[in-house]
Amino acid sequence: MIGINAKIKRGSGELAILALLNQEPLHGYEISKRIAQVTGGVLQFNLASLYPLLYRMEKRGWVKGKWEEARSGRQRRYYHLTPKGKRQLAPLRAEWGMFFQALHRIAGVTPAES
Amino acid sequence: MVDGQELISARLGELGLATRREEEIVRELGDHLADHTAALEARGVAPDAALREALDSVSNWPELRQEILSVEAEEANMNYRTKVLWLPALGALTLSSGLLAIFQFLGLVPRFYWLSVTGVPLAVPFYFPWLIALPAIGAVAAFWSQRAGGKAVHRLLAALAPPISMLGTFLIGPFIGLLIYLLIPLFSDGAGHRRIRFPLYAPSMIGVFLMLASWVLLPAVGLLLGAAPFLRKPQAQG
Numbered sequence: 001m002i003g004i005n006a007k008i009k010r011g012s013g014e015l016a017i018l019a020l021l022n023q024e025p026l027h028g029y030e031i032s033k034r035i036a037q038v039t040g041g042v043l044q045f046n047l048a049s050l051y052p053l054l055y056r057m058e059k060r061g062w063v064k065g066k067w068e069e070a071r072s073g074r075q076r077r078y079y080h081l082t083p084k085g086k087r088q089l090a091p092l093r094a095e096w097g098m099f100f101q102a103l104h105r106i107a108g109v110t111p112a113e114s
Numbered sequence: 115m116v117d118g119q120e121l122i123s124a125r126l127g128e129l130g131l132a133t134r135r136e137e138e139i140v141r142e143l144g145d146h147l148a149d150h151t152a153a154l155e156a157r158g159v160a161p162d163a164a165l166r167e168a169l170d171s172v173s174n175w176p177e178l179r180q181e182i183l184s185v186e187a188e189e190a191n192m193n194y195r196t197k198v199l200w201l202p203a204l205g206a207l208t209l210s211s212g213l214l215a216i217f218q219f220l221g222l223v224p225r226f227y228w229l230s231v232t233g234v235p236l237a238v239p240f241y242f243p244w245l246i247a248l249p250a251i252g253a254v255a256a257f258w259s260q261r262a263g264g265k266a267v268h269r270l271l272a273a274l275a276p277p278i279s280m281l282g283t284f285l286i287g288p289f290i291g292l293l294i295y296l297l298i299p300l301f302s303d304g305a306g307h308r309r310i311r312f313p314l315y316a317p318s319m320i321g322v323f324l325m326l327a328s329w330v331l332l333p334a335v336g337l338l339l340g341a342a343p344f345l346r347k348p349q350a351q352g
Contacts (some may be wrong), residue, residue: 016194028142028145028146029145029146029150032146047143048178049147050181052182052184052185055139055185056188076145077145078159
């Protein structure tokens with residue numbers, strides 16, 4: 001499996017997290033697990049790459065962390081998408097769409113066959 | 115169950131953040147580590163190996179620590195500047211303007227000194243009661259910034275906020291006047307001659323300088339006199 005360059009991964013992380021939290025609130029480990037599952041392991045965020053990103057998004061007001069009881073009965077810090085974060089989804093999706101379109105035009109980038 | 119918090123704390127070290135925030139970060143990262151280890155054990159990995167693999171997922175703990183501190187500092191920097199500069203500066207501006215308004219309400223008017231420059235009379239105002247009160251305002255602003263942990267430059271700028279803002283007015287005012295003079299046709303008569311001449315000649319330039327001295331330079335000196343003791347002292351701790 002071809003790994004994704006760290007910088008590309010970092011840039012796409014915000015969109016991935018916002019898209020997931022738009023479906024339901026999740027805690028950090030669930031976010032990293034869900035991203036890996038949905039992308040078939042292509043995008044992986046570990047403890048070191050995930051939490052600075054989450055904290056930065058929280059400072060911007062895109063997500064809000066709250067301690068809540070998890071399904072396991074233990075307290076976990078769940079992240080909720082804020083209205084401000086929700087408003088970021090469409091422009092971020094458009095931005096990445098344009099980016100891939102441009103790459104396709106110049107370098108013939110097409111979705112990899114799964 | 116793995117004590118993730120203790121392991122995270124040992125690897126990140128003290129972050130130097132507010133206690134509550136630091137505890138929250140360590141707890142959250144510890145929970146992630148514990149969940150990751152438990153997931154590996156559920157796949158049949160031995161407990162020791164699972165913990166080792168979860169810890170090894172972070173290749174550079176000092177870098178993670180720096181990234182977390184960097185994110186936390188972004189907000190802290192904004193709040194610091196507000197506390198040590200903008201609020202004390204706003205306080206100085208409010209006190210200075212408020213005093214001017216009170217003096218005028220009390221009937222204390224500026225004293226005008228008349229000068230003759232190339233035959234043109236110029237009135238130079240000096241608002242002595244206000245000028246005398248300025249050292250106290252400078253002292254208040256510098257002390258406020260110092261108590262908030264401001265450096266000498268913050269204390270100085272906070273104290274000098276009133277003349278700095280007045281200087282801005284003096285710099286912008288002539289340009290607005292020139293714009294009005296050039297653009298608004300009301301200021302011209304039928305023959306195309308402007309009824310009001312834009313005062314770009316020596317006596318008015320000297321007048322502007324004297325106004326600057328009266329409303330910017332002298333007040334700056336007064337404020338600086340009050341702020342001076344607080345510029346020399348070391349900044350307040352904590």
